[in-house]
Amino acid sequence: MIDMQRLRILREVARQGSFSKAAAALLFTPSAVSQQIATLERSIGTAVVERSTRGVVLTESGRLLVETAEAVFAELHHAQEQIDRIAAGRARLTIATFSSGGRRLLPRALTAFVADHPDVEINVLEREPEDSLPLVRDGTADLALAYHFDGPLPLPPGDRSNLHWTPLMEDPLSVVLPKGHRFAGRRSLDLAELAGERWVLGCTKSEAFLRRYAERAGFEPRFAGATSDYFFAQSLASAGVSVSLIPHVALDHSATDLAIVPIRPPRPARYIGVATVLRRRPQPLVEGLVQGLLQAADKENNEDAAFTL
16 A cells, blocks of 8 residues: 555655755655655655656656646545535635636626525636646646647646646637727738737747747747736737737727737637546536636637627
């Protein structure tokens, strides 16, 4: 039988990359961590880490154990959450969401959900996908409204946490221009027509994404700045500082000093979905909110279709 405490120590060693850092995180001594790992290796009959002067690296067996430990501890965390909710006598739903999804999609879904479940306590955490998906995996959040660009979801290789991805919508990007810009009246644009513009990023992780599309269009983008807020980026565009590439759900359609012009195909987009963990027992609250988010995404898709006509 594999000892759970030793699994917990191995998981922390994997996260920290060394015995000393894992010991500090666990409030143990480095020698105690080393002894526990050695005992774990004797109990299973094989090495779980490779030791060197630069730290430790998991063996294949070690990686398998850590992946299994993540799933086991997530189930235990979820069970404790459920027990706490039963003891409190009130159901609770914890939702992690990225900012623009929290402004558009989530409120639409929650309006009907709260009306149908007035006694459920809602807890919302604002997180980017690289932070929200681990919260779902370890049971801290019940679901995450998240996105990815044209790459994979930010999950570790060989993830064994039963994370399930429900696609909601393709979120196409449009160029946002100052109202007086020479392209402001256009119904659509080729990205190559914007080769001479200065850009501001509304999300720092989108730089590589924009560079890839600009390379396909045959130019190197010039940047006037970067923000972590699409709405801030649009305010800079309205001031004439730059142009920006903004996803549909983050567009400020109420701004009178902005022009929003769709990009012609191949139109860049990000992909929005819901991350949940498949559990042995039904999760009616989670399933109900996922259905609400699917309906909210349908409304957004219809609005985008009307906007691009």
